[in-house]
Amino acid sequence: MHMIERRTFLTTLVSAVLAGPMARAQQAPAPDDLIADLVAANHILAMENVLDAMGHVSVRHPSRPDRFLLARSMPPELVMAADILELDLDANPVDARGRTSYLERFIHSEIYRARRDVNAIVHCHAPSLIPFADSDVPLRAMYHMAAFIADGVPVFDIRQAAGITDLLVRDAKLGKALAASLGNKSAALMRHHGAVVVATSIPNVVGRSVYLDLNARVQIQTMSLGGKFTSVDPAEAKLRMTDPNEYARAWELWKRKVTR
């Protein structure tokens, strides 16, 4: 334990002198408040059962739009500030220091690349969403809390993009295909897999994810009644979404709950 092989020592020394400064100096420090919010988002999404041990939430770097913050590969419920990695738009961690990245980090990198308006992304496997991902029944906005999907939720079918795979978005090509499916929408379903939700901020993406799940359960129950039903009109939804902090009141409650 106390002995270090000569070769290892030299490699480490060179890293510290050369690679270290090159890597670390490029890492613009994200504000502590933003990292605290990202940690809280992990805990809130676990508390609200949008995420279980799987899935992840990220935020775009506030001063470097070609970077984003994402926890190392671990259960969201256990994430702490020291677990947050900074990644570039090729999904490479800037300063990993031995911390492993999520396999599906390309979901985030390619959506940030394609969508300048997006600052926060959730990828989840919420059970309420799979029925709409797997079937020909479109997910609709059943009430105003889910107004952000009134213009439709596309379904990404990885099989159409890449044939037989292990269903995971494990490279940039698959990430680009998912981002293309998403287009300019706020959420996309992933067949036999889950969903991705995007927004302008951490509170908004958490709020949208929670209410996407609730709204899906409402639609399942509505359709089980067997009657005719209507959903929110896109024109109504547009008026409803003028508030840039659409889920501020919920965020206030959730953050309080996970930090006490």
Next chain:
Amino acid sequence: MHMIERRTFLTTLVSAVLAGPMARAQQAPAPDDLIADLVAANHILAMENVLDAMGHVSVRHPSRPDRFLLARSMPPELVMAADILELDLDANPVDARGRTSYLERFIHSEIYRARRDVNAIVHCHAPSLIPFADSDVPLRAMYHMAAFIADGVPVFDIRQAAGITDLLVRDAKLGKALAASLGNKSAALMRHHGAVVVATSIPNVVGRSVYLDLNARVQIQTMSLGGKFTSVDPAEAKLRMTDPNEYARAWELWKRKVTR
């Protein structure tokens, strides 16, 4: 802290002498017990998942029937006594002291104006109720605990009242339209939005809200069976509702749970 700027001092003095008597003297102090019950109602409705971060509960002022008490704009689960505002029937807070009111306070003001028999109101987005708000399947009283809806639950469609809106009851005109839909009933559904429940007291409106939610879930499950079913007859319901404290036993339990 101990120094007061001259101008501030004079303004305060003028307020106390002139504006103060006009505003504060008109605020009949609501009994502490009633405010404690309203705080408990907020917490109970959150505990029972009738309210989440959204929705609100109010009570008519006991000595000034043209006033009602309602929390400032915040998550019900976090409401404390100091957060309770007094509002008039134009939905103006009497003595806001910087506290923001709920945008949809007109739901309360206009129902209190229209219904002299109503002393407490809940507005909620309970997911179990949206299927009946959005579809042509009427909500029915499946068991005696929901006898209060045996005479039917109207659906308020804001689009019929005001065309394309953001779906929110954000002014007196929309509040009046909702109150007109409610008529003399105990609850009304709001299409693509939620519901409103009214009663003679805080315990009753809380009990009705909890059992409206439970009853809706029962009806959804009953209809998923695909058989024929019946609901409580209005004549049976009328006999069932002779107790003025219809949910006293539940209130006893709930209040104990949120105050320990």
Next chain:
Amino acid sequence: MHMIERRTFLTTLVSAVLAGPMARAQQAPAPDDLIADLVAANHILAMENVLDAMGHVSVRHPSRPDRFLLARSMPPELVMAADILELDLDANPVDARGRTSYLERFIHSEIYRARRDVNAIVHCHAPSLIPFADSDVPLRAMYHMAAFIADGVPVFDIRQAAGITDLLVRDAKLGKALAASLGNKSAALMRHHGAVVVATSIPNVVGRSVYLDLNARVQIQTMSLGGKFTSVDPAEAKLRMTDPNEYARAWELWKRKVTR
């Protein structure tokens, strides 16, 4: 408070000398262990959501089969040993000492009168059971944990017994009608109301109530699939029910949970 009217005093004295000994001496003290089990049963049924603030559980007196033990009128979750009343088969409390009885205690008295094999009874409003109480879809034993209903679950319709009522079993006549509906079965549904479950002991009636609820949810989900399904055969159920302590392992767990 310190003054007692002469007439009251004399009445009380006579009661203490004459009626008192007649009443109290007739109250065979129920074993403390049985009362502790009845208190635990109240708490377990609340924990498992079979009972909410409403409903009750009773046990026949072990040495006086014409008596039974039942909490005073209160939420089951809050019941303590001092809240347990002893009642006779006319549903009169033997020694109430100011404690109010449940209005529907006749459910218990008349079933104990009619069924010598029954030593414990639960009356509940579990939401999963109402769909079968209100519709023409019979409740069936979906798996071995609910074998006790393989011979069928009758539905008691108070309207057929007594016309338009407030739906409550508020006298002996209605109690007898319910007991007649139950016949020799282990459970009966009550239209627009709830259910009653009977067994040979407190652990058995608690176990049966919990699994009646679970089994109903299983049947609802099974029928929502839309396929053909089968249920436990009465001959299989008979073999399954030879153990007199059918829910002993569950009781061990539940009692531990409510007493720690």
Next chain:
Amino acid sequence: MHMIERRTFLTTLVSAVLAGPMARAQQAPAPDDLIADLVAANHILAMENVLDAMGHVSVRHPSRPDRFLLARSMPPELVMAADILELDLDANPVDARGRTSYLERFIHSEIYRARRDVNAIVHCHAPSLIPFADSDVPLRAMYHMAAFIADGVPVFDIRQAAGITDLLVRDAKLGKALAASLGNKSAALMRHHGAVVVATSIPNVVGRSVYLDLNARVQIQTMSLGGKFTSVDPAEAKLRMTDPNEYARAWELWKRKVTR
């Protein structure tokens, strides 16, 4: 600690020479870590509502493949290390010391005998699985987290194996019939009873059990929508299952939760 009493020494020696070789010497001590994992598995499956007071989880002995470890007959939520028994493939406990075995331990012994690739087994009554056990609707892999059932889930009907029974797998003959139904699959449903799940390790069998339950709920909801749906292709599933630690991240979370 360093002193051994003469008598103890001799007894131990005799045990080792005579009785020991027959009984105890055959009991290869299972590593403490494996027993700790088995205790955690019991608690996790209770926490995740796969097991209630009933059901069990076992692991094959790491150094003696003709043995397996299983708790004594008790609720999984209460299992401690001292409750873990070692059994042989005839389902006889090696050193019971008064501890009673589960009646249905033959489920485990006969599957370990038939399936050399299986190192861990769960038997459960999860309510979400009974609808597929009782009906003609096949359980399908709705998303990648349940890829292990993409090649189908057989249904074991004890009635076809043994006619009218009490539905319990109470001997080796019934255990063999169940193992034959399971074949080379990862899970089998048991009509009117529950399910059995197998895997290469404790974390894998716990993960598979949790997601088998979740996946069944997803399928029930999907089918209630009434549309056309697809499930994971066996070729996709095969690629998805190349990771030998398929549920490592979930195990990390769950174990943390039950051990804090």
